[in-house]
Amino acid sequence: MSIAQDRMTLEQIAEEYARLSEPVTRRIIICAGTGCVANGSLKVHAALRDAVEQAGLPVTIELKTEAPPEGSVHISRSGCQGFCQQGPLLTILPEGILYTHVHAPDVQEIVERTLMHGEVIDRLLFNDPATGCHCHGIDDIPFYQRQQRTVLKECGVICPEDLAEYVSHGGYFAARRAYCDMSPEQICATILESGLRGRGGGGFPTGRKWELTRIQTEPKKYIVCNGDEGDPGAFMDRSVMEGNPHGLLEGMMIAARAIGADAGLIYVRAEYPLAVKRLKRAVADAEAMGLLGDDIFDTGLTLRIEVMEGAGAFVCGEETALLASVEGKRGMPMPKPPFPAQKGLDGKPTVINNVETLASVPVIMRHGAAAYKAVGTEKSPGTKTFALTGHVANTGLIEVPFGTTLGEIVMNIGGGVIDAKGNPDPAGFKAVQIGGPSGGCLTQAHLDLPLDFDSLREVGAMVGSGGLVVMNKKTCMVKVARFFMQFTQNESCGKCVLCREGTKQMLALLDDIIEGNGTRETLVLLETVARVVAKGSLCGLGKTAPSPVLSTLRYFRDEYLAHVDHKHCPTGNCKALARPVIIEEKCKGCTVCGRKCPVGAIEGERKQPHHINPEVCINCGACLETCKFGAIVYN
Amino acid sequence: MNTAPAAPEAITATAAPSAPAEAGAERTRKFEKCVEVLNRYHRNPAKLIPILQEIQESYRYLPEEVLVFVATSVGLPPARVFGVATFYAHFTLKPKGKYVIRLCDGTACHVRASQPILDALRGRLSLTATEQTTPDMLFTVETVSCLGACGLAPVVVINEDVHGQMTPETAVALVDEICTKEQGA
Amino acid sequence: MEQKTDQKPTVLVDGREVTIDGERNLLELCRKANIDIPTFCYHSNLSVYGACRLCLVDVKGRGVVTSCTTIPEAGMEFKTTTGEIREMRKIAVELLLANHDMDCPTCPKSTTCKLQDLARKLGVREVRFRKTNRVEPIDRSSPSIERNPNRCVLCGDCVRMCDEVQSIGAIDFAYRGSECSVVPAFGKDLNTVECVHCGQCVAVCPTGALTPRSEIDAVWADIDNPKKVVVAQVAPAVRVAFGEQFGLAPGAAATGRMVAALRRMGFDQVYDTSFAADLTVIEEGHELLGRMASGEKLPIFTSCCPAWVKFSEQYFPELLPNLSSCKSPQEMFGSLARYILPKQLGVAPEDLVIVSIMPCTAKKFEAKRPEFQHDNIPGVDHVLTTQELITMTDAAGLNFPSLEPESFDMPLGFKTGAGVIFGSSGGVTEAVLRFAAEKVTGKPLTQVEFHEVRGNEGIREATVALGEASVRVAIVHGLANARALAERVRDGHAHYDVVEVMACPGGCVGGAGQPVSNDPGARAQRAKGLYEADRTTDLHKSQDNPMIREMYETWLGEPGGPLAHELLHTHYASRKRITDSDFTVLPSAEKRPVCVSVCVGTNCYLKGSQEILSKVLNHVETNHLHGAVEVKGTFCFENCGQAPNVAVNNQLIESATFEKVMEAVNEASCPAKSPA
C-alpha cells in the first residue's frame, strides 16, 4: 500500500484519497456500530457486495491501493449513526437515501430498484409515527433534524478504519497546526477561550486543566483519555471511539502538545471490544503514517499512545482509581491533593480527559474558539451528546447544543413517551434520570429547563456522562432509586467507610420501604445517611451515590410517603405492597369472595359490585382464587 | 546437591486425579502461553492487568497456582495479585462455562424489562444468582451493567455476539439453539 | 518595636492561632495543638490513605474535609468540632458497628480499642441500621497472631504497615465494596504465607481484628501444676513499657515491681534475658572477630530478631551464611537453662517450664521452630508478651503500684548495661562494640557509650575506630530498610563488618507485644529508659559480667567452643514464601511417577529454567512418557544463587541443565540399574 509506506504530508494523503475516489459514482454506507452489527449489518454488507457484483457493477470496499474502475460503487462501513433502534442503517450517496431495518434479503431489491433504476423503496424508509410520512433521508427525520451533530459529525459518515478518509475530511490538519504553528501556551489559551468544559461529568474547564499541567516543570508528562464510560445507560464515548477514533487521537495529540506530554494512554472499558480494536488500528495507522511516534510533523516531538482495556470496575472511571488501575493495582481512589495534574501516572503530571472532551478539541481548533463559543449557553458552550433511552419512541445517541430544553429532547427528538408495550403514550411522561447513578431525576416541571452544567446542578441533577433515561408513569420512583443504589453499592470500591457501609444501608432502607417495612423514621434515617455519605465520602462515586435517593425524595416524596404511611405503591410495582382490589366492572356480586375472606374485609350487597376494605385486609390472597370472573386482581 | 526445601510431600499430593495425555499437552500449551505473555510485558508489575487478561483468555479463568506464578514472575506479593484479581469483575477465579451469557441490567435495559429475561434464562438453565455456571460447564449466566448498546435494550451478549431487543422467549430460544448445536456436535 | 520579619505562617484552629512548623497535614497540626481528632487510618509513618472519614474538620471556604489529607496553608481557618461533624462521625461509627461483631467483653482489644472508645465518646447508644455482619472463621494458624476478620474495619493500616514499612505484603485487600476484606493471599492461613510474624500489623490495628496470640491459659496451667517448676525470663524492652498500663510514663523502668509481680503470680524463678544478651555479645563478638580476622562472611548480620531471620530465609538465601550463627538471647537462655537449671534447682528436666516475657510476637514463632527443640523439648515452653503479662497481673489481682520492688534470681538474672540496651535499635551493635573494642585494643574501654550508633533513622551507618582497626557498622530497623540494605550488600554496593537488623521500628521497644500506646513518642521514651538503665547499672560491658565468666568456667568452656556451639548456636535454611503453591504443568495419574519440579521463579527463569522445562515437556511428549513423569512448575526454592534449580523427586539439582535433569530422571525411574 502506497500510503503507509512513506511519510506523506496531509495534503498528499488527501489528494491520494481524492484520486482514488474520483471514479466512484456511488457510496453506500452501512452502519457497523455495535447496535447495527448486532442486528446483522455485517451480513447486509456481505450480501450487498455480492449483489452489486452480480449486477455487473464494479465494487470497491477499501480505497487503498489503486483507483477503482470508473463508475464504481464504494461500499463502506461507518460507526454508530445514533439511530440504533432502527438499524441496520444503510445510506446511499449522493442521493442521501437512508434505509432502516435493512436485512440481507432486502439487498437484491435495493440493488435492482435503487441502484439500477433510481427508485426509492418506501418500505425501507423511516416512517415518522407522528406524521405517518416516509422520510427520505436524514434531513427529513425529526430525530436528526433537531440535533446539531458536531463531535459526532464524522461518526456515521466516514469509515472509522480509514485514516485517509478522515484526513480528506480535514482531519489532522488541526494537530499539525498545533505542532507546527502554535505554542503550548497558545493552544491552552484557545481551549480556555472556547470555554470547553470536561464532558466526563464534572464540567471542569479543560483549558484550565491543561494550563495547570503545562506549567509543571517535570519533563515527563502524560495525557490519558478516559474511555471507561461505566455509566449504565450511556454509550456516547463508545460511539466516538468506534465511529471516529482518529478524531479522538487528533484531540489527544493536540492535548499532548499543549501540556508537553510525550506519552498517552486510552483506557477503554472492557465491554467495548470493537472500540478497542478500532483504536488500536487507528494508533497503528497513525504511527505508520508518522502522525504518531517520533519526530511528529518534523518537529522533533514524540508522542506514543497506548490502548489499555479496563477489567470491569465502574470506579475506575474516577481519575485516581483509573491511574491505580493503569499501574496494575486495585482501582481504589486516592485522596486529592495531589491532583493528577501534579502527580499522576508514575507520579508525573497527567491530564485525564473524557473521550468527548478530547474529540471536541479538533473541532475547536478547526473553527476557532469564537465559533465554538457561539453555540450552547454562555457558561456551557458547545454541544453535548446524550444517550437517550428508556420509555421513548426513538432511543439512540443524540447531540444537541447546551441549552436545549428537556422537552425538546424527549418529545421531539425522542418522539415522545411510550408505554411498556412500545405504543405512544403522549401523557405518560413521569421523569427523566439524567447523569446515571450519580445524577438525579427531572420531572414534568423541568421539561422547559434548558440543559447545561449549572442549570442541572441547581435542580439536584447533573450532566454526568450524559445518560438520559426516560420513564413513564408506570415507573415506581422508589424502585428507581433502589436500582441506582444497587448499582453504586455493587460498584463501591469499599475503601471508605461511608460509601462502603452507607450505600449498603441505604439499599437496606430502600428495601424496607419497598417491602412494606418502612416508617417515617426510615425516611429520616435514609435522608440523614444520604446527606452524610454525599458529604463525607472519599471520591466522586460515594459523593454522588446518594443523588438518586435525594432527588427522588425531593421530587417524589409523596410516592415515598405512600409506601411508608399506607404501605401502598402508587404504580403497583412493589410486589410486597400489592393488595387485592375488585374491578367493579367485572364483579357480578356473587358474594363468594366475601365468604372466603378470613377477616371479613370484603363488603358489598348481592348482585352489587363488592369492594375490599384495605384497612381490614391482611393480604392473605385467599379471595384472588375464588373469583370465577377474574374481578379480583392485585392493584 | 541439597535436598529441596520445598516439601516434597506437597508435590506428590497435588498430582492431578486422572489426566489423559491430551490434557497434559493442553496444559503445557497454556503454560507456555502464560510465559510468553509475561515476557511480552517484560514481567512488569505495572502491566499486571493486561497480563491477567491475556492469561485468563487462555485458561478461561485464573487458577490459583497460575496467579502465584504470575506474582513471583513480576515480583509482587501473591496477596497483592490476589487482591487485584478479586477486585475487577472481569477476572474470575472459577472456571466459566463454554458459553458465557451476559445479560445487561444497565439502566436502559432495566427500564425496558431485563429482569424477566434473567429469570427466564436462569429458569431454563436451573441457575441462580450464586450458582452461575451449569454443572456441564456449558453455560454461565451473569449480569453486567450496560454493554453500551442501550439503543437496543434489553441486550444479551453470548460470548462476543450481541443480541438486542430481547424478550424472555427470544433469549431462551438462543439457549435452545446452542443446546441443539452442542448435542449435534 | 519588635521586628516581625521571619514570622512563621499560622492557621486558626477553633479560633486559636497555631503556627505551621512543616506539619504535613491539618491532623498533625491539631495534634500539636493538643486537639484529639479521631482517626483509624492515619499513621505518621505510613502513607496517607483517607479511608475512615473520621478525622473531619470544617475549613472555612471549603467545607468539611478530612484533616489527614489536607495540607496546611497560611491563613487557613477551620473548626474541629461542629454539630455536622459530630453527626457524620456518629453515622460512620454506627455504620461500622452495624457490620461488626460486637463482642467487646471477650475481645482482647477491649478498653484499648479505638472503635469502642469512639462509640463511647460520641455517645452511640444504639445502632439504627440493619446488622449486616457475616461471621467469618478466625485464623489461629499463626503462633504469633490471631486474625479475627469479624472485627476488622478495613482501615488498611496493617496492609500499609506490612507493605510499606516491612516490604512484605503478606496481607492485602481482596474483593470489592461490601465484600472487601483484608486477607493473606487466596484467603490462606497466615502461617502458610510469607508473614514473618513481626506483628507490626497488630501494633497498628485500631481494633481487635489483629491481636497477639495468647498463651496465658497454658502458663497459668503450668503455674497451677504443683509438679512443675516454672521459671521466667524477661526481655529488656519489657521493663520500660510494662508500667505504662499502670499509669507510669513510657520509659519509666518498673523492673523491681515487675519481678515482684511475677513471683506473686507464682513463677518460681525470675531471670533476666539481658543475661543471655550478655552471653550473645560474647559469642557474637567472637564470631565477628574471627570473621574479621579471616575476612570471610562479612558483614556479619545479627540474628537475634526472629522476624528478620525468617525474612532473610525467605528473601535473601544467599546471605544466610552471613547471619550470625548465634541463637537469639531468648533461645540461648532456653538452651542454657535447660542445661543447668535441672541440676541447679534440683528439678526433673521434664518438669522445668521456661516462660519468656517478650515485647515481641515473633518470639512466639521462634520458640516453636524445630531448630530449637532438643529431644522434642523446646528451648522455651511459652512466650508471653508484655501485654499478656499485664493481663495476668490484673487477673492475679495485684495492685501494681503498691508492690515492693524485688530483684532477679541468680545467676541467670545478672546482667550488665550492655545486655539491657539490646531492646533498642543500635543496642546490639553498641554492646558488641564495647566487647570488641577491648578485645581488639587489649585496653580497658573507658568511654562505653557509642553515640554514633544510636538514633532513630531507619538506616544508620558509622565507622567506629577500635584502636588501629575500624569497624564499619550499619543499623537498620524496619524490614523495608533491611531489604534495601541487604540488596546493596548482596549486590556488592555496600560493605560493612556488622549489620544489625531489627524488624520493628525502633527495635524491640516498638515490638508488637508492647502495650498499645496512643503516645507517638512512646517508643523513643522507652529507648531512653533503656539507655538510662544502662547508665545506672554498675557494669556496662558484657565481658565484665561475673556470672557470664562463671558460666563459661563452670559449664560452657571456651566462647565458641564445642559445647557453646552446641548450646548457643544454630543454622538457617532457605524457605519458601508460600507453601503449597506448585502447579502441575504435566500431570500424571500414576501412583509413583518421577516428579520433576522446575523452578520458574524469576532468577531461575533468567538463568534458563524455562528452556529446561520446555525440553523436558518435549522429551516426555516425543518419548510417550506420559504418566511415568509428572512435571511441575514451582516458585523459587529460595536457592536463587545456584539458579536454575530443578528438583527430581526430592533431589535438588542446582545449576541444572536439561542433561543433568534427564540423568536424574532416568536414575529415578530405574533405581535398580543405578550406574555402577
Ligand SMILES: Cc1cc2nc3c(=O)[nH]c(=O)nc-3n(C[C@H](O)[C@H](O)[C@H](O)COP(=O)(O)O)c2cc1C
Ligand atoms: C465514580 C466515577 C466514575 C467516573 N466515570 C467516568 C467515565 O466513565 N468516563 C469519564 O470520562 N469520566 C468519568 N468520571 C470523571 C473522571 O473522574 C474525570 O473527572 C474525567 O474523566 C475528567 O475528564 P474531563 O475533564 O474531560 O471531564 C468518573 C468519576 C467518578 C467519580
Ligand code: SF4
Ligand atoms: S467513595 Fe466509594 S468508591 Fe470512592 S473511595 Fe470511597 S468506597 Fe471507594
Ligand code: SF4
Ligand atoms: S386478601 Fe385475604 S384478607 Fe384481603 S380481602 Fe382477600 S381474602 Fe380478605
Ligand code: SF4
Ligand atoms: S367473587 Fe368475584 S364476582 Fe363474586 S363478589 Fe367477589 S369479586 Fe365479585
Ligand code: SF4
Ligand atoms: S474490636 Fe473493639 S469494638 Fe470490636 S469487639 Fe473488640 S473491643 Fe469491641
Ligand code: SF4
Ligand atoms: S459494658 Fe455493658 S455490655 Fe459490656 S459487659 Fe458491661 S454491662 Fe455488659
Ligand code: SF4
Ligand atoms: S506480622 Fe509482620 S509480616 Fe506478618 S502480616 Fe503482620 S506486618 Fe506483615
Ligand code: SF4
Ligand atoms: S485488620 Fe485491623 S488494621 Fe487491618 S484493616 Fe482491619 S482493622 Fe485495620
Ligand code: SF4
Ligand atoms: S525487633 Fe524485637 S520485638 Fe520486633 S520482631 Fe524483632 S525481636 Fe521481636
Ligand code: FES
Ligand atoms: S450502531 Fe448503527 S446506528 Fe448505532
Ligand code: FES
Ligand atoms: S443499559 Fe443495557 S446496554 Fe446499556
Ligand code: FES
Ligand atoms: S484518618 Fe483521615 S480519613 Fe482516616
Ligand code: FES
Ligand atoms: S528463583 Fe529462587 S530458586 Fe529459582
